[in-house]
Amino acid sequence: xxxxxxxxxxxxxxxxxxHGGAGTIERSALAAADEQAIRADLExxxxxxxAVLSGGGAALDxxxxxxxxxxxxxxxxxxxxxxxxxxxxxxLDASIMEGHTRRAGxxxxxxxxxxxxxxxxxxxxxxxxxMLAGAGAEAFADTRPEIERVANDWFDTDVRRRQxxxxxxxxxxxxxxxxxxxxxxxxxxxxxxxxxxxxxxxAATSTGGMTNKRWGRIGDSPVIGAGTWADERCGVSGTGxxxxxxxxxxxxxxxxxxxxxxxxxxxxAGTVVNRVVPAAGGDGGAIALDAEGNIAMPFNTSGMYxxxxxxxxxxxxxxxxx
Ligand code: ASP
Numbered sequence: 001x002x003x004x005x006x007x008x009x010x011x012x013x014x015x016x017x018x019h020g021g022a023g024t025i026e027r028s029a030l031a032a033a034d035e036q037a038i039r040a041d042l043e044x045x046x047x048x049x050x051a052v053l054s055g056g057g058a059a060l061d062x063x064x065x066x067x068x069x070x071x072x073x074x075x076x077x078x079x080x081x082x083x084x085x086x087x088x089x090x091x092l093d094a095s096i097m098e099g100h101t102r103r104a105g106x107x108x109x110x111x112x113x114x115x116x117x118x119x120x121x122x123x124x125x126x127x128x129x130x131m132l133a134g135a136g137a138e139a140f141a142d143t144r145p146e147i148e149r150v151a152n153d154w155f156d157t158d159v160r161r162r163q164x165x166x167x168x169x170x171x172x173x174x175x176x177x178x179x180x181x182x183x184x185x186x187x188x189x190x191x192x193x194x195x196x197x198x199x200x201x202x203a204a205t206s207t208g209g210m211t212n213k214r215w216g217r218i219g220d221s222p223v224i225g226a227g228t229w230a231d232e233r234c235g236v237s238g239t240g241x242x243x244x245x246x247x248x249x250x251x252x253x254x255x256x257x258x259x260x261x262x263x264x265x266x267x268x269a270g271t272v273v274n275r276v277v278p279a280a281g282g283d284g285g286a287i288a289l290d291a292e293g294n295i296a297m298p299f300n301t302s303g304m305y306x307x308x309x310x311x312x313x314x315x316x317x318x319x320x321x322x
């Protein structure tokens with residue numbers, strides 16, 4: 001083997017894939033300035049994850065770093081900028097999972113935690129549980145000084161308030177015609193999956209859920225196996241109509257197809273997102289990554305905010321089917 005080949009073979013193969021949510025994202029409705037800002041946020045999130053991975057850090061730290069950047073951006077439905085529930089508040093869900101150890105942590109319905117992904121990780125590392133919800137999760141956060149707290153209205157943005165008003169007006173119109181209400185749509189849940197230099201995979205997802213969701217509703221994002229999954233070979237973060245992701249164990253199903261059927265990552269993720277979820281009546285997308293650094297980013301909606309860095313260093317961000 002030549003010196004050149006040897007050094008190429010020795011180079012650690014890291015990879016990163018992120019999403020900022022799938023949904024009805026129309027090119028004509030997205031102002032150029034907003035598109036630019038969203039792309040810049042996705043690039044910053046990739047940089048944060050890549051800084052961890054290229055420094056030899058763990059996939060678990062990389063996905064948390066990505067999610068924290070996106071949670072702080074008001075343009076995504078996670079942390080600051082989270083959607084409103086039906087009673088005008090924010091309830092945040094998040095989860096994180098490390099593949100080779102199968103450790104996982106999740107929080108649901110938290111209301112005062114600036115970075116729900118950080119609390120999910122604390123549940124994983126500092127409790128004997130996988131998931132804490134509502135008041136119990138808040139009480140656990142009280143015991144962890146590193147968890148930054150904010151008032152619930154800190155998550156407010158005008159854009160999300162207008163989305164709530166629109167969803168509630170549509171709901172009322174449907175009620176008067178007797179047509180059953182469907183949830184008010186979703187945009188901007190965030191997720192990340194990383195492969196580190198040791199060959200370990202981790203995945204994480206964070207969300208405000210769905211606009212006008214019923215108080216107490218928990219979606220797929222904090223449910224391990226539904227919105228987030230990582231094992232030795234494969235990791236997934238989902239985004240979409242959460243009830244269908246829970247009922248079809250979407251994140252786990254993708255990795256199970258890789259493990260048990262020997263499907264390629266592309267085939268497994270594509271089948272679940274483009275066949276299984278729509279056949280059940282749902283929609284959305286997912287990002288997936290395997291131990292070879294292959295990346296899949298299928299979605300059955302008009303767009304999905306996404307970004308990637310492949311093992312060869314090539315990177316990109318995209319929104320539409322381009
Ligand atoms: N899956 C999330 C939920 O149902 C929403 C989203 O992906 O935007 O809570």
